[in-house]
Each structure stands twice: as C-alpha cells, then as structure tokens.
Amino acid sequence: MFSLANKVAIVTGASRGIGKVIAQVFAKAGAHVICVARSEDAIKSLADEINTNGGSASHVACDISDGEAFSSLITGTAKEQGRLDVLVNNAGITQDNLLMRMKEDQWDTVLNINLKGAFHGMKAAVRPMMKNRKGRIINITSIVGLTGNPGQSNYAASKAGLIGLSQSVAKEVATRGITVNCIAPGWIGTDMTDELSTDVREQFLSRIPANRIGSPEDIAYTALFLASDEASYITGQTITVDGGRVIN
Numbered sequence: 001m002f003s004l005a006n007k008v009a010i011v012t013g014a015s016r017g018i019g020k021v022i023a024q025v026f027a028k029a030g031a032h033v034i035c036v037a038r039s040e041d042a043i044k045s046l047a048d049e050i051n052t053n054g055g056s057a058s059h060v061a062c063d064i065s066d067g068e069a070f071s072s073l074i075t076g077t078a079k080e081q082g083r084l085d086v087l088v089n090n091a092g093i094t095q096d097n098l099l100m101r102m103k104e105d106q107w108d109t110v111l112n113i114n115l116k117g118a119f120h121g122m123k124a125a126v127r128p129m130m131k132n133r134k135g136r137i138i139n140i141t142s143i144v145g146l147t148g149n150p151g152q153s154n155y156a157a158s159k160a161g162l163i164g165l166s167q168s169v170a171k172e173v174a175t176r177g178i179t180v181n182c183i184a185p186g187w188i189g190t191d192m193t194d195e196l197s198t199d200v201r202e203q204f205l206s207r208i209p210a211n212r213i214g215s216p217e218d219i220a221y222t223a224l225f226l227a228s229d230e231a232s233y234i235t236g237q238t239i240t241v242d243g244g245r246v247i248n
C-alpha cells in the first residue's frame with residue numbers, strides 16, 4: 001500500500017526542511033526522486049544519502065522562479081526518465097512585513113517563488129502526465145492561505161492563490177487521470193519557523209489542540225498518500241495538517 005515503486009517524482013525545496021523529508025520518504029517508498037533547490041551542495045548530499053541507503057535519487061539545482069529553467073528541468077526529466085508521475089511544489093519563502101511597510105519587491109519576490117514557480121511547474125508537468133494518462137501534483141500551501149496572518153499578506157496571498165490555482169487545474173486535468181491537491185501545513189519545525197521568539201512560540205502552541213509543533217514527517221506522509229495510486233479519487237482538495245490549529 002502507498003508504494004511509489006517505478007515512479008518518478010520531482011520535489012522542489014528539497015535542500016532542507018519539509019521538502020528534504022518528502023524526498024526521503026518518497027525514495028523509501030520506491031520512487032526515483034529528483035531533488036530540486038538552489039543550494040546545489042545540499043541537494044547533492046541528499047541524493048547521495050538516498051542512493052547510499054538503497055534508494056534512487058538525482059539532483060538538479062534550479063531557481064524555480066526562473067520559469068524557463070524550471071520548465072526545461074521538468075520537460076528534460078520526463079524525457080530522460082520516460083515519464084513523470086509526481087510533482088511536489090514545495091519550495092517557498094517568507095518575507096514578512098505589515099502591509100503599510102511592505103515593499104513592492106517583497107511582494108513580487110514571494111509571489112514569484114511561491115505562486116508563479118508552482119504555475120511554471122504545473123504547466124510543464126501536465127504535458128508528460130497527460131501522455132501517461134496519470135499523474136499527481138501536490139502543492140504545499142499553508143493554513144495562512146486559509147486564514148490570513150498579520151504581517152504575511154504577501155505570503156498568505158501566494159498560498160491562497162496556490163489553492164485557487166490547484167482547484168482550477170484539477171478541473172482541467174481530472175479526466176486525464178491527473179490529480180492536483182494541496183497540503184496546508186500548520187506550524188512545522190523547520191528553519192522557516194525556528195526563527196520565532198520564545199514568547200511567540202508559546203502563544204502559537206497554546207492554540208494548537210494537539211499541543212505540539214508538527215514535524216516534516218507529518219507533511220511527508222500526507223504527501224506520500226496523495227502521491228499514491230490509492231488516492232486517485234481525491235482531487236482539488238486542501239488537506240490541512242496542523243494538529244487542529246484551524247478548528248480552534
């Protein structure tokens with residue numbers, strides 16, 4: 001169950017945090033994983049580690065906001081491997097500021113990576129997936145895209161946009177055996193959240209019914225399920241993985 005044997009998966013943002021663990025979990029499930037991020041050393045050492053442990057992985061350094069480079073990475077991978085089964089658009093950044101202080105550059109940078117990057121990835125991935133009449137696209141959004149968050153209007157807009165983008169594409173490709181879903185993590189312990197002060201951490205924790213910070217594995221196993229053959233009737237959905245935060 002939930003095997004990815006003989007499948008080819010591209011995972012963006014694989015140099016650390018959630019994306020790194022998704023790549024490790026997919027490889028353990030039998031996929032050949034292409035690890036993508038800008039930090040070449042980190043993705044090379046992840047691919048080496050996966051290969052040493054009996055899995056199968058390669059790496060390609062790419063800035064996913066460079067549409068041409070990201071598209072040709074996907075097209076090239078599908079050609080080289082003869083197929084593309086799974087694309088996980090996980091790469092994302094924050095550049096927080098209150099709206100009144102937010103620079104246009106902060107808006108553009110966050111939207112270009114978090115939303116436009118996923119657009120480029122999905123656009124390139126659906127062609128080989130349509131050819132195979134099968135595919136899985138998984139976009140990592142955030143609960144902030146569902147609720148908003150002060151100081152994160154650019155990030156929340158990018159993550160809410162990702163949900164609308166996913167729902168629209170899900171409708172376009174559903175008859176071709178391709179599913180498009182989002183995972184909306186709550187607070188997950190990674191570099192992105194390690195910067196929070198003790199006060200903010202305690203305040204956040206008090207609002208999580210599960211009373212713990214999530215782990216990258218919590219997201220990776222959800223991604224594994226959505227990537228599997230068993231999830232073929234789930235599309236256009238956003239699965240919240242947040243210890244109950246948004247219901248509180």
Ligand SMILES: NC(=O)c1ccc[n+]([C@@H]2O[C@H](COP(=O)([O-])OP(=O)(O)OC[C@H]3O[C@@H](n4cnc5c(N)ncnc54)[C@H](OP(=O)(O)O)[C@@H]3O)[C@@H](O)[C@H]2O)c1
Binds near residue numbers: 065113
């Ligand atoms: N951690 C959380 O609590 C949380 C909550 C909700 C949603 N999320 C979402 O989950 C995803 C992963 O978050 P994380 O916590 O694992 O973040 P992270 O530890 O900061 O890692 C972000 C990853 O994205 C990559 N990346 C950033 N910009 C890129 C670009 N232009 N091109 C290619 N790769 C790029 C980074 O690699 P390089 O720097 O090497 O390029 C890194 O591998 C993000 O989309 C984030 O918004 C996280």
